[in-house]
Amino acid sequence: MANLSILDKAKIPNYFRSKHVRTGLVIFDPALCTGCGICVSICPAGAITMNSDTPGERKKIPELVQLFHDKDILACMACGDCTAACPGDAILIKRGYNTKYYFKKISQVPDFAFPRKY
Amino acid sequence: MKKKPDTTLSPLYTYHEGMNWNPVEKVIFERRSIRVFKKKEVPDSLIKRILEAGRFAPSAGNCQPWKFVVIKDPQVIEQMERDTIRITRLLMWFIDYERGPVRRILLGTPVRLLTRLVPNMLHPIPFNLLQRIASGSVPVYHNAPVIILLLVDKRGVGTPSLDAGICGQNMVLAAHSLGLGTCWIGMITLLMKMKKWRKRFGVTYPFTLDDCLILGWPRGDYDGEIGREVQLVEWIREGSPQSKTTERQGE
Numbered sequence: 001m002a003n004l005s006i007l008d009k010a011k012i013p014n015y016f017r018s019k020h021v022r023t024g025l026v027i028f029d030p031a032l033c034t035g036c037g038i039c040v041s042i043c044p045a046g047a048i049t050m051n052s053d054t055p056g057e058r059k060k061i062p063e064l065v066q067l068f069h070d071k072d073i074l075a076c077m078a079c080g081d082c083t084a085a086c087p088g089d090a091i092l093i094k095r096g097y098n099t100k101y102y103f104k105k106i107s108q109v110p111d112f113a114f115p116r117k118y
Numbered sequence: 119m120k121k122k123p124d125t126t127l128s129p130l131y132t133y134h135e136g137m138n139w140n141p142v143e144k145v146i147f148e149r150r151s152i153r154v155f156k157k158k159e160v161p162d163s164l165i166k167r168i169l170e171a172g173r174f175a176p177s178a179g180n181c182q183p184w185k186f187v188v189i190k191d192p193q194v195i196e197q198m199e200r201d202t203i204r205i206t207r208l209l210m211w212f213i214d215y216e217r218g219p220v221r222r223i224l225l226g227t228p229v230r231l232l233t234r235l236v237p238n239m240l241h242p243i244p245f246n247l248l249q250r251i252a253s254g255s256v257p258v259y260h261n262a263p264v265i266i267l268l269l270v271d272k273r274g275v276g277t278p279s280l281d282a283g284i285c286g287q288n289m290v291l292a293a294h295s296l297g298l299g300t301c302w303i304g305m306i307t308l309l310m311k312m313k314k315w316r317k318r319f320g321v322t323y324p325f326t327l328d329d330c331l332i333l334g335w336p337r338g339d340y341d342g343e344i345g346r347e348v349q350l351v352e353w354i355r356e357g358s359p360q361s362k363t364t365e366r367q368g369e
Contacts, residue, residue, distance in 0.1 A: 012230045015242035016216050042154050042340055045247065046255045067246075075250065077243055080344030084150050096347050099242055102234070105347070112345035113368035115147045117136050 008101045015099060018070050024078030025095040028062050032090035035059040039082035039091060047075035048082065145295045148341045152299025153260045155334035160190075160264050164296065168333070169266070171292035175285035183274025184282045187267035187319050195259055202258045202309045203251060209308070210252040213240075244304075251305070258305050262332035267306070269325040279328060286331060299336035306330045 013020035039062055040048045051063040064074045077097035093112055098105050128140045139147065169186055177183060189195060210217075213232070215225035233240040250256040259265065266289070270282045286302070293300045309315050310327050321327045349367040 012227075012234060014226070014230065015245070021242060038338060042338075044151070044153055044256070046250055075246060079151075080346070081150055081153075081340065084342035084344045085338065085340040093345055097243070102237070103241060107350045108347035109350060109366070111348045111369070113348050114345050115343055116368055117138070 008104075011101045013099070013101050015103075016067075016070065016073055018072035020101065021073070021099045022095065022097070023072070023074045024076035024093070024097040025074065026064065026076060026078070026082060027092050027094050029090040029092070030061050032088045033059075033061050034088055034090075035061060036087065037062070038085050038087065042081050042085050044079060044081060045075040045077065141295070142291075145291055147343050149291065149294045150341050150344070151301040152334075152336040152340055153301050154337045154340070155260065155262050155299065155332075156337045158263070158335050160298065160334060164298070165190075165264060165266075165333075167296065168289050168293050168298070172285045172289040175281075175288040177274070177281035177284065178277070179275035181271075181275045181278075181281075183271035183278035184285050185269040185271065185320075185325060187269065189265040189267070190263070192263070195262070195265060198265075198306075198309060198315070199257065199259050201312060201315065202305060203254070205308050205311060206248055206251045206258075206305075210248055214249060214252070216249070247305070259303060259332055260301065262301075263334040264332070265303075266331045266333065267319055267327055268329055268331065269319075269321060269327050272324045272326055279326075282328075286329065289331065293333055294341070297335070298333050299340070300331050300333045303330050303332055304328070 015021045035050070037050060037060075040050060047065050048062045049065055050060045064076055067073050067075055078093050078095065080093060083091045083093055096108075096110055096112065098108075098110070125138045127144060128137045130140050130142070132140075165188055169188075172184070172186065173182075189198075213225065213229050215221050215229050229240075233245075247256065251258055268282050268286050270278050272278060274281060290300045290302075307328060310321055316322065319327065346368070348369050351365050351367045352362045353365055354362045
């Protein structure tokens, strides 16, 4: 289990740098995606847009919005609304949201699991 | 991913290992925060039925430290939306250090120090949301037809805000089981900084307002099972009082 050291607790990170935060990441399967745009309309953070020009593809595929100058900082926090809404099961949560240092999630590990029938 | 799987439901009040979900569990696992609503009106009787689920929630010492305010007027909701965006813009003018190079130099260190003083309010996730609201790319109340304010009576036993949370979750589950969609909106605390709205909703002593529920008929079928991070659970069992074992919940 991750224990925060005193140094980590005292640090004042900048949560707009990828060194200090790991934002969520979802991947869109271009083979299964129909380009219906439901995920774009329901994303709570407005983090998804339709990719206007995919080379070699006629249909539009969604993609995550890049927020700041740092390309690894996305608005996604892996809430899973898009995966639950997708009619074609084309969206997969690749990575969860986790900051480093002070706001770090301590008792959760990055692996994702569906509700299990114990 | 896994949408609502078509399985037969188990009856209530029974358990054997690996059985299917019962109706209550099904509602719990498929509940998602709904943020896209139909224009269709929600009947008063249905709202009253949901409030009834809140009225029968457990609370410390049965003191029921809550008060409900139901807002159904679309004009009022529109005004609330406008004022929340206005106050967010004002706030972000002072604390948004990522807006430009000058602000980054002047505000960077003081705001990050402030983050340490009020860690819950300025967590990176709400900070990001505030930025998105101020820029107008994300709505606050999502054009919901109904808003239920969950006022907390400060004089309650123990931790009244926790009791109000239990009450709210009761209402959320009841609403989802009846086919409605709900979402918690915490940004209403910003609106409560304005005296005008505090007076209008009766948020004066002994009441405080920390959270509200929006509800309406969901547009599209957005409920469904999703994956969540695996939880590390510490078990303290009978045989080993000194050492605790950590198990991965969910795998």
